[in-house]
Amino acid sequence: MSRVSRRTLLTGGLGLTGLGVGAAAAGVGLAREDAQPEPSTLPFFGVHQSGIVTPMQTHASFIGLDLLDRSDHDALRGILRMWSQDAANLTQGKAGFSDTEPELASTPARLSVAVGLGRGAFTSPALAGRRPSWLRPLPAFAIDRLEERWGQTDVVVHVASDDPMTLAHAVRAITAPVRRRTRLRWVQQGFHHGRNLFGQVDGTVQPADDRHDDLVWDDGSEQGWMAGGTSLVLRRIAMNMDTWEALDRHGRELSTGRTLDNGAPLTGSNEHDQPVFTATRGGIPVIPESSHIARAHQRSDREQFLRRPYNYDVPPDSGLIFAAYQRDPVVQYVPVQQRLSDADALNEWTTPIGSAVYAMLPGAREYLGETLFGDGG
Amino acid sequence: MSRVSRRTLLTGGLGLTGLGVGAAAAGVGLAREDAQPEPSTLPFFGVHQSGIVTPMQTHASFIGLDLLDRSDHDALRGILRMWSQDAANLTQGKAGFSDTEPELASTPARLSVAVGLGRGAFTSPALAGRRPSWLRPLPAFAIDRLEERWGQTDVVVHVASDDPMTLAHAVRAITAPVRRRTRLRWVQQGFHHGRNLFGQVDGTVQPADDRHDDLVWDDGSEQGWMAGGTSLVLRRIAMNMDTWEALDRHGRELSTGRTLDNGAPLTGSNEHDQPVFTATRGGIPVIPESSHIARAHQRSDREQFLRRPYNYDVPPDSGLIFAAYQRDPVVQYVPVQQRLSDADALNEWTTPIGSAVYAMLPGAREYLGETLFGDGG
Numbered sequence: 001m002s003r004v005s006r007r008t009l010l011t012g013g014l015g016l017t018g019l020g021v022g023a024a025a026a027g028v029g030l031a032r033e034d035a036q037p038e039p040s041t042l043p044f045f046g047v048h049q050s051g052i053v054t055p056m057q058t059h060a061s062f063i064g065l066d067l068l069d070r071s072d073h074d075a076l077r078g079i080l081r082m083w084s085q086d087a088a089n090l091t092q093g094k095a096g097f098s099d100t101e102p103e104l105a106s107t108p109a110r111l112s113v114a115v116g117l118g119r120g121a122f123t124s125p126a127l128a129g130r131r132p133s134w135l136r137p138l139p140a141f142a143i144d145r146l147e148e149r150w151g152q153t154d155v156v157v158h159v160a161s162d163d164p165m166t167l168a169h170a171v172r173a174i175t176a177p178v179r180r181r182t183r184l185r186w187v188q189q190g191f192h193h194g195r196n197l198f199g200q201v202d203g204t205v206q207p208a209d210d211r212h213d214d215l216v217w218d219d220g221s222e223q224g225w226m227a228g229g230t231s232l233v234l235r236r237i238a239m240n241m242d243t244w245e246a247l248d249r250h251g252r253e254l255s256t257g258r259t260l261d262n263g264a265p266l267t268g269s270n271e272h273d274q275p276v277f278t279a280t281r282g283g284i285p286v287i288p289e290s291s292h293i294a295r296a297h298q299r300s301d302r303e304q305f306l307r308r309p310y311n312y313d314v315p316p317d318s319g320l321i322f323a324a325y326q327r328d329p330v331v332q333y334v335p336v337q338q339r340l341s342d343a344d345a346l347n348e349w350t351t352p353i354g355s356a357v358y359a360m361l362p363g364a365r366e367y368l369g370e371t372l373f374g375d376g377g
Numbered sequence: 378m379s380r381v382s383r384r385t386l387l388t389g390g391l392g393l394t395g396l397g398v399g400a401a402a403a404g405v406g407l408a409r410e411d412a413q414p415e416p417s418t419l420p421f422f423g424v425h426q427s428g429i430v431t432p433m434q435t436h437a438s439f440i441g442l443d444l445l446d447r448s449d450h451d452a453l454r455g456i457l458r459m460w461s462q463d464a465a466n467l468t469q470g471k472a473g474f475s476d477t478e479p480e481l482a483s484t485p486a487r488l489s490v491a492v493g494l495g496r497g498a499f500t501s502p503a504l505a506g507r508r509p510s511w512l513r514p515l516p517a518f519a520i521d522r523l524e525e526r527w528g529q530t531d532v533v534v535h536v537a538s539d540d541p542m543t544l545a546h547a548v549r550a551i552t553a554p555v556r557r558r559t560r561l562r563w564v565q566q567g568f569h570h571g572r573n574l575f576g577q578v579d580g581t582v583q584p585a586d587d588r589h590d591d592l593v594w595d596d597g598s599e600q601g602w603m604a605g606g607t608s609l610v611l612r613r614i615a616m617n618m619d620t621w622e623a624l625d626r627h628g629r630e631l632s633t634g635r636t637l638d639n640g641a642p643l644t645g646s647n648e649h650d651q652p653v654f655t656a657t658r659g660g661i662p663v664i665p666e667s668s669h670i671a672r673a674h675q676r677s678d679r680e681q682f683l684r685r686p687y688n689y690d691v692p693p694d695s696g697l698i699f700a701a702y703q704r705d706p707v708v709q710y711v712p713v714q715q716r717l718s719d720a721d722a723l724n725e726w727t728t729p730i731g732s733a734v735y736a737m738l739p740g741a742r743e744y745l746g747e748t749l750f751g752d753g754g
Contacts, residue, residue, distance in 0.1 A: 058541070063692075100622040100629075101576030103638060164435070165570040168690040172574075172618060175692065187692040193542040197549075199478030241549060245477040252477075261480060313545040315440075315552065315564040 046363040051112030056192040060160035064153035065182040070123035084367035087113035096173045109163035116358030120154035141341035150354025190310025190321040201263025225371035228362030236354030239319040244349040255345040257291030423740040428489030433569040437537035441530035442559040447500035461744035464490035473550040486540035493735030497531035518718035527731025567687025567698040578640025602748035605739030613731030616696040621726040632722035634668030
């Protein structure tokens with residue numbers, strides 16, 4: 001397939017995935033092979049926010065903000081209205097409302113802006129009853145060495161684009177106008193590649209495309225206003241390159257359970273082959289029980305979630321910004337993370353240093369958060 | 378021109394520019410319009426180092442290192458030999474010598490690795506007499522607010538690629554093996570766009586392609602070993618987005634002397650039109666005398682140098698990593714910088730916080746620095 005027709009194909013699929021209809025798993029594969037900036041746009045308005053099941057863009061920033069006055073839910077609504085107005089323009093290649101560098105907005109390159117709320121955003125009496133029950137701190141995992149500077153915030157904005165300048169401009173547009181109302185806690189910048197900095201193929205296992213409505217998107221059964229939203233678990237995982245590189249190649253493959261060259265499970269030959277955990281060689285499991293994929297593999301139908309890994313490289317620190325999206329993190333994500341904490345071989349070289357949970361808002365008809373502030377949706 | 382044939386054209390030109398024959402000014406234009414990752418490779422061996430007159434890659438890191446023992450010039454030679462061996466492989470898409478993530482090396486995306494030496498690298502008796510006379514601190518400029526953390530180092534490595542993962546991998550390959558011999562002072566990460574974060578078209582004025590041998594490359598007349606090398610002035614310039622954006626659009630154009638939409642001088646209509654500094658309207662200069670282009674404009678033939686601006690965005694800090702290459706910084710760069718320091722209107726919104734000067738080594742036949750350690754070349 002020529003580069004041009006491939007681009008056309010990818011572009012054709014984007015509107016659909018932005019609305020949650022498209023194929024995330026297929027999209028990941030495309031993004032990996034065809035990583036150059038895309039001239040196309042993602043929808044801002046829709047049932048779901050773009051940037052979640054969307055094929056991953058090359059560059060992303062997660063912005064963590066605290067509200068200066070948590071009790072002022074009108075201020076929060078004002079922020080969300082303003083962001084919606086700007087994002088509706090910027091994602092379509094138009095200048096933001098108070099944009100003084102409109103030329104930097106002209107190449108959206110699949111820009112997406114998605115907003116989520118942390119537990120602290122539900123402090124006001126008007127909103128306290130609307131907090132999803134799963135929106136609470138994750139259990140303390142034994143492997144965690146969490147640093148306050150990468151911790152939970154009241155609000156998160158996930159901005160992503162194939163163009164680093166477009167991303168920088170959008171991050172500025174998001175953060176600058178809200179400084180009287182919020183405190184910027186952190187910006188986590190990352191890039192997507194298909195491999196992480198350990199050289200491992202990453203993000204292979206994903207829910208099937210036709211399970212998004214079931215596994216990713218909230219149906220509003222607990223909190224009506226959340227219908228079309230989802231949850232985000234955001235983990236910052238430091239990776240110790242020195243000790244990892246001291247390990248021989250076979251040892252590195254055993255710790256993951258996959259080959260390094262193409263990410264195939266050690267019992268298979270292609271990335272998407274199903275691992276066979278019962279296979280043995282000379283009485284020894286081919287995929288060690290303590291390997292990452294053996295521990296991470298779903299043990300029930302609910303233990304599935306969307307994996308969106310971004311690499312960060314801020315010398316001398318590097319690692320992974322691991323974003324997991326699922327309808328209910330307590331039921332879907334936590335059991336897997338608990339098993340990894342208990343005995344993942346990779347723990348020797350990785351350290352979670354940041355952790356946060358957010359309710360990612362439903363898509364906007366008029367503005368993000370409209371159902372939260374409306375009659376319950 | 379179709380995207381594919383354009384790519385072929387660009388690729389065809391790269392081998393030439395890597396050897397210093399090609400068209401840097403034309404190359405800048407191409408890089409601006411056609412910014413997606415390139416599958417192609419740049420030569421490592423040659424008369425000049427790649428990555429200097431090469432059309433700018435999208436992503437770059439400048440790595441500043443100090444030598445732990447400046448008197449040990451054998452250690453420096455060993456470092457340069459090792460880097461040469463790794464860079465010769467990595468730039469061609471092959472694994473580095475001790476590369477434990479060879480899969481991350483497979484897409485060079487125009488990777489270049491260029492090495493320069495600061496004044497401190499010439500401390501040993503054997504090298505003291507080989508220091509170029511211009512390799513000394515820049516004069517203190519009144520506008521400078523230099524921070525030690527972005528200051529002069531003994532060695533710099535400029536790594537650039539269109540792929541952020543390739544870049545991260547190469548930076549790791551450069552820094553990890555030398556930690557017993559060097560101290561990592563800083564890594565300055567940037568991206569190239571054609572505009573800076575103020576929205577200004579940047580890097581317009583460049584020496585003509587046929588003047589590189591005269592204006593950029595050292596001919597060895599002072600230090601024989603430097604033939605084929607050049608000098609790098611590396612300035613880190615913080616940009617105050619808040620106060621800049623408070624200025625109206627006309628004020629911003631007057632401060633630069635160019636339009637914001639396409640970078641044309643205020644007396645012209647296209648980016649590369651020659652500014653007419655004598656033009657007046659109602660008795661007032663169309664391009665103010667204090668504007669950036671009026672102050673930066675060359676007042677003699679020697680006041681020309683190659684501009685290689687990269688944007689940095691480390692919220693809440695953003696600005697420009699300004700790399701200037703010229704045969705002699707004292708004669709070519711300093712007079713221009715002095716005029717800018719004296720009265721550039723842009724100074725109100727920009728602050729130099731880092732400054733360093735390096736002798737960029739000639740290209741390698743066998744290894745970088747071979748003429749420095751040899752018989753004088």
